[in-house]
Amino acid sequence: MKFGLRDARREDFDTLWKIDQECFPPGVSYSRMELALYMRRLGAFTVVAEAVLGRPGRRAREPLPILGFIVAEANKRGLGHIITIDVPSAARRLGVGSSLLAAVEERARAAGCRSVYLETAVDNLGALAFYKRHGFFVVKTVPRYYSNGVDALVLRKDLLSGAEPE
Numbered sequence: 001m002k003f004g005l006r007d008a009r010r011e012d013f014d015t016l017w018k019i020d021q022e023c024f025p026p027g028v029s030y031s032r033m034e035l036a037l038y039m040r041r042l043g044a045f046t047v048v049a050e051a052v053l054g055r056p057g058r059r060a061r062e063p064l065p066i067l068g069f070i071v072a073e074a075n076k077r078g079l080g081h082i083i084t085i086d087v088p089s090a091a092r093r094l095g096v097g098s099s100l101l102a103a104v105e106e107r108a109r110a111a112g113c114r115s116v117y118l119e120t121a122v123d124n125l126g127a128l129a130f131y132k133r134h135g136f137f138v139v140k141t142v143p144r145y146y147s148n149g150v151d152a153l154v155l156r157k158d159l160l161s162g163a164e165p166e
Contacts, residue, residue, distance in 0.1 A: 001051060001067070001091075001094055002051070002052040003049045003050060003051050003052055003067050003094070003096060003099070004049070004050055004052050005047055005048065005049055005050075005099060005100070005103050006047070006048055006050060007045065007046065007047060007048070008039070008046035008047070008048045008069060012048060012066065012069075013035075013036065013039075015066050016035065016046070016048070016066070016069050016086070017030070017032050017035050019066065019068065019069065019086045019088055020035060020084065020086050022086075022088050022089075023086040023087070023088060024086075025148070026148065027146050027147045027148025027149075027150070028121060028146050028147075028148060028150070030084070035071075035084075038071050038083045038084070039071055041073055042073075043073040043074050043075050043076075043111075044071065044072065044073040044083070045071075045072060045073070045074075045107060046069055046070065046071045046072075047069065047070050047072075047100055047103045047104065047107075048066055048068075048069045049066065049067040049068045049069065049087075049091075049096045049099060049100055050065070050066055050067065051065040051066075051067055053065075067087065067088070067091040067094070067096045068085070068086055068087035068088065068091055068096045068097065068100060069085075069086055069100070070082065070084065070085040070086070070100040070101065070103070070104055071083040071084050071085075072104040072107070072108070072116070074107065074108050074111035074112075074113050075113075078112055078113050078114045078115075079113055079114070079115060079116070079117065080104065080105075080107075080108030080111070080113040080115065080116035080117070080159070081116065081117055081118065082101075082104060082116060082117070082118035083118075085097060085100055085101065085118075087100070097130060098134065101134055104116065105157070105159060108159060109159050109160075113159055114158065114159060114160050115156050115157060115158045115159055115160075116156070116157050116159060117139065117154060117155060117156040117157075118131070118136070118154070118155055119142065119145060119152040119153070119154055119155075120152060120153055120155065121145075121146060121150045121151070121152060121153075122141065122150065122151045122152065122153055123150060128153070131155050131157075134157070135157045135158075136155040136156060136157045137155060137156060137157070138153050138154070138155055139153075139154045139155065139156050140153075140154050141153055141154075142154060
């Protein structure tokens with residue numbers, strides 16, 4: 001399936017929140033208020049992966065399916081932070097997550113970030129393998145980070161090191 005990336009629009013919010021609820025268990029997924037606050041933080045941006053349907057130049061009568069999204073922020077101290085990356089199981093293994101991650105890294109570099117970091121649950125083995133494949137490494141463990149009591153791993157990727165993993 002082909003897809004394109006774009007900045008999130010206000011009318012995407014309900015869909016993005018539903019995707020977050022599907023991707024993460026209670027205690028890890030965000031409430032509507034939390035997601036809205038993260039998306040509106042200073043320096044935050046949200047990138048959406050949207051399916052590309054039909055023939056070129058043809059206008060769709062209804063919104064195109066959203067295949068995933070990422071919320072991140074770039075701060076003035078040279079750090080990028082990935083707040084969440086959400087790709088429903090039906091859209092996995094299509095390159096959506098990798099494309100979203102690459103888009104955030106590009107924007108973070110353009111904003112002067114030297115590195116980007118994120119948190120993920122210690123038991124989210126799929127995410128850990130994904131991030132390792134993309135050059136992230138474990139920095140530390142944060143006990144009981146999530147409201148359900150699960151520990152988090154903080155992972156980081158240096159953006160100015162030059163070579164990108166394949």
